[in-house]
Amino acid sequence: MKILPSDITPYSIYINRRKFIKGAGAAALSFSISRKTQANHIGDNDLYKELLDNNDTLNTFEEITTYNNFYEFGMGKTDPYKNSGSFNPIPWTIKLEGLINKPKTIDLEKLLSLVTIEDRVYRLRCVEAWSMVIPWQGFSLSKLIKIADPLSAAKFVQFETIFRPEEMPGQRRRILPWPYVEGLRIDEAMHPLTILSTGLYGHDLLNQNGAPIRLVVPWKYGFKSIKSIVTIRFVDKEPKATWPMTAPSEYGFYSNVNSLVDHPRWSQSTERRIGEFKRRKTMMFNGYEEEVSHLYKGMDLKKFY
16 A cells, blocks of 8 residues: 555654553554554654664655565565555464464464554664664564463574465565565574564554564664564574575575675675765664674674674
8 A cells, every 4th residue: 555645644643642542551453553644754853862873863754665675566676665555464363383382373463462562763774785764663572472482492483474476466476485484593583672563653564564564673684574474483493584595695594784794796884874875884783782792692793694
C-alpha cells in the first residue's frame, strides 16, 4: 500500500492517543494506528531527542518508506514501495519450532497482547554503504525466545520470511533462493538491543518495510534484519542464511558492521546517510561497540565477518 504525503494525521494526535490507550490498560497491539494513515512528522527529532545519539537526526518518513532493500518485491530501491501494494499481512502467524520445549504457532495479535511495545531509535547500516536513523516500535526478541523456552542444545536461531510469489513479484524470479532465511547466535538474539519490530514512526510497519513483523539488529548490516517473518527455528549448529549461501566471499554469517572489512566491490570505511551529501566515517558495530563488543571477545572479526 502506497502512503502519500497528502494522507496526513498530526503526529501529536497519535502520541496523545497512545498515552490514553496505555493509561486505559489496552493491549500492546492497540499502540499502533491504522496503516492507512500517515503522521505529519515535522519536529519529530524533538519528540525522539531523548532516544537520539549525538550527531544523529531522524530520516524522514518518506525516505524510510520509499528507499528500501526487499528483494521479494524487486531489486531496485524503490521497487518495494512500488510493488508491495498487493501483499496482505493480516492475519499473521509465527511458527516456533526446533529445539524448544514449547513448539507452537502463535497468532500475531495474541503475541502482541503478551508484550509491551517500546519506542527505539536505531541506525540501520546497509552493506552498500548507506545508512538511516529510524524510530522503530517493537519489543525485545528475548521475550519471544522465553515463550519458546529453548533447550540447552539450542545455540542458534534461524528466521524465515514468508513465501508468497503471487503477492511478492520478486519471488517469481530466481534472484535468490526463496524463502529468505537468516540467523543469529542465541546470545545475539537474546541481547536487549535485538528487537522484533511491528512499526516505525508511530505506524504499523508498511509492506515495503517488512510488515507485519521484522527483525532489527542494529549493530549488523541491514540484510540481517529479516522481514515478514513466519518461522523462528532453534537449532544446534550455525544455520543457513541467504546471502552467505548466495555469495559467501562477499557476505558472512555474522555481518557485524566493521569498517576494517571491506566488501570486495566497495569500501566500508565510510557511509552516506540518506538525505546527506557528506560521507560519514563508519563506526565499529554501527556505533554500538560498548553494548555488544563483549559478544565477540577473542574472535577474529576479519575472519568471522
